[in-house]
Amino acid sequence: xxxxxxxxNALPVxxxxxxxxxxxxxxxxxxxxxxxxxxxxxLPDSVSSAAHxxxxxxxxxxxxxxEAERFVLKKKNAGYxxxxxxxxxxxxxxxxxYRLGPSCPALADCNTILARENxxxxxxxxxxxxxxxxxxxxxxxxxxxxxxxxxHLIQVQLLNDSAVHFDDVGILTREGAFVEVIHAExxxxxxxxxxxxxxxxxRSRLGTETIYLGENSRxxxxxxxxxxxxxxxxxxxxxxxxxxxxxxKIYRGTIDFQLGASRSVGHESEYTLLFSPNVRNRTxxxxxxxxxxxxxxxxxxxxxxxxHKLFYLMTRGLSExxxxxxxxxxxxxxxxxxxPSEELRQTVLEWLxxxxxxxxxxx
Amino acid sequence: xxxxxxxxxxVDDIDRSMYDFKDKVNASFEVKSGLTPEIVNQISVxxxxxxxxxxxxxxxxxxxxxMPLPSWGPPLDGLDIGHIVTYVRPNTExxxxxxxxxxxxxxxxxxxxxxxxxxxxxxxxxxxxxxEVVYHNVRAEVAAQGVxxxxxxxxxxxxYAEMVRKHFMKLVPPTDHKFAALHGAVWSGGSFVYVPPxxxxxxxxxxxxxxxxxxxxxxxxxLIIVDKxxxxxxxEGCSAPKYNVANLHAGCVELFVGENARMRYSTIExxxxxxxxxxxxxxxxxxxxxxxxVSGSFGSNTSCLYPMSVxxxxxxxxxxxxxxxxxxxxxxxxxxxxxxxxxxxxxRVSTKSISKGGGCCTYRSSVVIAPQADHCKSSVSCxxxxxxxxxxxxxxxxxxxxxxxxxxxxxxxxxxxxxxxIFYLMSRGLSEDDARSIIVSGFAEPISRELPMEYAVExxxxxxxxxxxxxx
Numbered sequence: 001x002x003x004x005x006x007x008x009n010a011l012p013v014x015x016x017x018x019x020x021x022x023x024x025x026x027x028x029x030x031x032x033x034x035x036x037x038x039x040x041x042x043l044p045d046s047v048s049s050a051a052h053x054x055x056x057x058x059x060x061x062x063x064x065x066x067e068a069e070r071f072v073l074k075k076k077n078a079g080y081x082x083x084x085x086x087x088x089x090x091x092x093x094x095x096x097x098y099r100l101g102p103s104c105p106a107l108a109d110c111n112t113i114l115a116r117e118n119x120x121x122x123x124x125x126x127x128x129x130x131x132x133x134x135x136x137x138x139x140x141x142x143x144x145x146x147x148x149x150x151x152h153l154i155q156v157q158l159l160n161d162s163a164v165h166f167d168d169v170g171i172l173t174r175e176g177a178f179v180e181v182i183h184a185e186x187x188x189x190x191x192x193x194x195x196x197x198x199x200x201x202x203r204s205r206l207g208t209e210t211i212y213l214g215e216n217s218r219x220x221x222x223x224x225x226x227x228x229x230x231x232x233x234x235x236x237x238x239x240x241x242x243x244x245x246x247x248x249k250i251y252r253g254t255i256d257f258q259l260g261a262s263r264s265v266g267h268e269s270e271y272t273l274l275f276s277p278n279v280r281n282r283t284x285x286x287x288x289x290x291x292x293x294x295x296x297x298x299x300x301x302x303x304x305x306x307x308h309k310l311f312y313l314m315t316r317g318l319s320e321x322x323x324x325x326x327x328x329x330x331x332x333x334x335x336x337x338x339x340p341s342e343e344l345r346q347t348v349l350e351w352l353x354x355x356x357x358x359x360x361x362x363x
Numbered sequence: 364x365x366x367x368x369x370x371x372x373x374v375d376d377i378d379r380s381m382y383d384f385k386d387k388v389n390a391s392f393e394v395k396s397g398l399t400p401e402i403v404n405q406i407s408v409x410x411x412x413x414x415x416x417x418x419x420x421x422x423x424x425x426x427x428x429x430m431p432l433p434s435w436g437p438p439l440d441g442l443d444i445g446h447i448v449t450y451v452r453p454n455t456e457x458x459x460x461x462x463x464x465x466x467x468x469x470x471x472x473x474x475x476x477x478x479x480x481x482x483x484x485x486x487x488x489x490x491x492x493x494x495e496v497v498y499h500n501v502r503a504e505v506a507a508q509g510v511x512x513x514x515x516x517x518x519x520x521x522x523y524a525e526m527v528r529k530h531f532m533k534l535v536p537p538t539d540h541k542f543a544a545l546h547g548a549v550w551s552g553g554s555f556v557y558v559p560p561x562x563x564x565x566x567x568x569x570x571x572x573x574x575x576x577x578x579x580x581x582x583x584x585x586l587i588i589v590d591k592x593x594x595x596x597x598x599e600g601c602s603a604p605k606y607n608v609a610n611l612h613a614g615c616v617e618l619f620v621g622e623n624a625r626m627r628y629s630t631i632e633x634x635x636x637x638x639x640x641x642x643x644x645x646x647x648x649x650x651x652x653x654x655x656x657v658s659g660s661f662g663s664n665t666s667c668l669y670p671m672s673v674x675x676x677x678x679x680x681x682x683x684x685x686x687x688x689x690x691x692x693x694x695x696x697x698x699x700x701x702x703x704x705x706x707x708x709x710x711r712v713s714t715k716s717i718s719k720g721g722g723c724c725t726y727r728s729s730v731v732i733a734p735q736a737d738h739c740k741s742s743v744s745c746x747x748x749x750x751x752x753x754x755x756x757x758x759x760x761x762x763x764x765x766x767x768x769x770x771x772x773x774x775x776x777x778x779x780x781x782x783x784x785i786f787y788l789m790s791r792g793l794s795e796d797d798a799r800s801i802i803v804s805g806f807a808e809p810i811s812r813e814l815p816m817e818y819a820v821e822x823x824x825x826x827x828x829x830x831x832x833x834x835x
Contacts, residue, residue, distance in 0.1 A: 285760065
């Protein structure tokens with residue numbers, strides 16, 4: 001069947017239509033049925049898997065918007081509702097791994113994470129595929145971080161080149177809470193991601209680190225929104241990526257200081273390396289401000305690898321290809337370092353190396 | 364010790380008294396309010412249009428009627444074209460001596476300081492009052508260089524008729540957006556400038572647009588062609604008295620900058636706070652040429668203004684320097700667009716905005732680098748200062764890069780006056796008031812220094828900042 005979502009990743013404030021960044025339709029072939037899919041989960045003893053989503057999960061908005069969420073809810077065939085009790089510091093990360101392929105061509109996972117007061121947990125979700133056949137993944141994760149709770153969500157997408165994929169996140173933070181989202185969007189024919197955080201509690205914080213790789217004709221489409229509601233809230237949103245071949249990417253990042261969010265601070269940045277004359281990169285970094293006593297900044301840089309950097313590395317004896325690889329890996333390092341598993345980190349690095357090796361302009 | 368948190372910077376509203384005086388409306392002719400084919404035909408007949416222009420107007424009207432309002436930007440609910448009078452002809456012909464201009468109109472421009480500026484520092488002046496140009500003059504020595512500076516209607520009927528026809532609304536076609544179509548249908552007045560190859564007009568030309576009639580629209584068209592290797596600085600000023608009904612300004616500026624030519628286009632926009640300023644400005648720059656926009660936006664109820672630079676030829680460059688000041692009741696949505704269509708083109712956009720008293724400033728921009736435009740560079744910087752929490756300030760930039768041989772940078776900052784900067788200056792012996800005053804003046808200074816001296820002074824007067832003695 002054909003999935004048609006008329007508009008996802010809507011820009012919080014519209015701009016000229018001809019730029020094509022106000023929102024994107026998401027279309028793709030998905031299987032008729034979504035039989036129950038099982039993920040491989042490693043659950044620390046201190047974290048429980050609940051039978052239902054936490055109360056109020058339904059009203060948390062996500063970055064991709066209601067259409068994507070409705071679709072996943074309708075097709076849901078997997079998902080976990082995780083909870084860390086008050087004061088629980090999880091002894092290790094929750095690992096959830098899905099492998100898509102002939103036996104599981106479609107996955108729609110709805111997940112919730114409830115971090116009770118003063119708790120701390122890390123959740124790692126990995127989506128990979130077996131074989132090159134078309135697969136579909138659509139996922140929604142809702143996070144509620146209560147007072148002083150800390151949540152790290154790491155989502156790594158390593159699907160094959162014919163996969164259609166989206167990852168959608170919605171966050172609500174209470175006082176002093178901190179939520180960090182790491183997105184690694186490295187595969188698929190279409191890779192969409194969204195994250196919207198409502199920083200409601202005073203001194204609550206959001207951190208996002210996104211890395212992406214565009215190759216072949218991959219279409220990457222992302223929307224990150226930090227809504228500063230409470231006083232002294234902070235957001236740090238950063239994205240780094242590389243585009244090769246005929247890939248296309250839209251990155252939207254919005255810091256929204258709402259009235260009352262005094263003494264809040266928001267920073268966002270995006271650095272994109274371009275490796276082919278046929279790529280298309282669109283970046284829309286917004287700052288919306290309805291509060292005087294705030295500080296917002298964004299920076300973006302788009303272009304080729306700095307030739308001076310390459311030259312320096314090559315004077316140290318590296319080949320051009322090696323030098324390029326090092327620069328790209330360095331670009332991805334801030335996000336990769338936050339993956340709490342050496343094995344998964346190595347898998348991602350191998351994945352990147354393989355892609356760079358087979359690309360003429362790099363390898 | 365006073366609390367840093369409690370006190371707010373006090374910044375005065377712009378003193379508009381020098382612009383906010385009204386003449387009795389004494390039109391020799393005006394159309395009914397609204398927009399119909401009959402009205403458009405009537406304007407065409409009154410203006411003695413050539414047939415191609417009459418047909419062009421009607422085609423534009425059709426496009427206008429078929430196009431929706433923009434789905435982005437500030438609300439336009441208070442604007443009803445059914446209540447706008449699109450053509451008001453003042454009771455005079457165009458003159459080339461101020462002494463021949465009727466006293467009431469002449470006095471208006473005297474109060475605005477236009478004849479004095481002409482005597483002191485301008486190579487030529489055009490003055491438009493409501494829908495028609497009432498005065499146009501260019502210094503003999505400039506005319507002797509072959510520079511043509513006249514009202515556009517005269518150009519359309521004279522020696523330059525073909526040149527006008529070849530360029531008129533080719534850069535901004537009526538299909539561009541709804542208000543460009545409106546302009547195509549009812550345009551009137553404006554200037555035509557032609558600078559021949561290699562001629563450098565060392566002192567600026569200026570056109571001043573005054574809209575006096577309540578509920579009226581002004582739709583002037585400015586067409587400037589700066590030929591190969593030439594240079595021109597053109598200044599545009601505009602103002603209107605305040606009325607309780609909406610006025611509309613939907614002008615159009617088309618600039619053609621030839622090979623290795625350079626043009627600077629400076630604007631001080633100071634419309635009254637009942638004005639909808641939905642203006643379109645665009646420049647096409649050929650090989651090695653340069654366009655420099657300098658823009659100060661202080662007036663209007665609602666403004667949508669994004670001068671666009673189309674870098675058509677190799678090595679062409681564009682600079683945009685702008686400041687926006689939005690006070691109570693104002694929604695000023697300004698910015699810039701740059702389209703890199705050729706290799707080795709470069710652009711730099713630098714903007715500042717100040718919002719206070721419930722005013723809303725939006726910086727909106729686009730930088731597009733086309734697939735064929737290798738080795739382009741673009742740098743965008745925007746800074747916004749919020750002076751209270753009733754106000755709003757949004758930054759909406761987009762970059763669309765379709766070429767890997769590009770170097771594009773963007774940075775934006777939004778916030779309040781920095782406590783650290785105040786503290787530093789105070790540690791150097793300045794009073795708190797002086798420290799704040801210096802910081803706010805310094806914020807606007809990079810823009811004001813780009814303006815001609817008398818406009819920099821005017822701008823500094825416009826942003827007369829009075830500090831209350833505390834930090835906001």
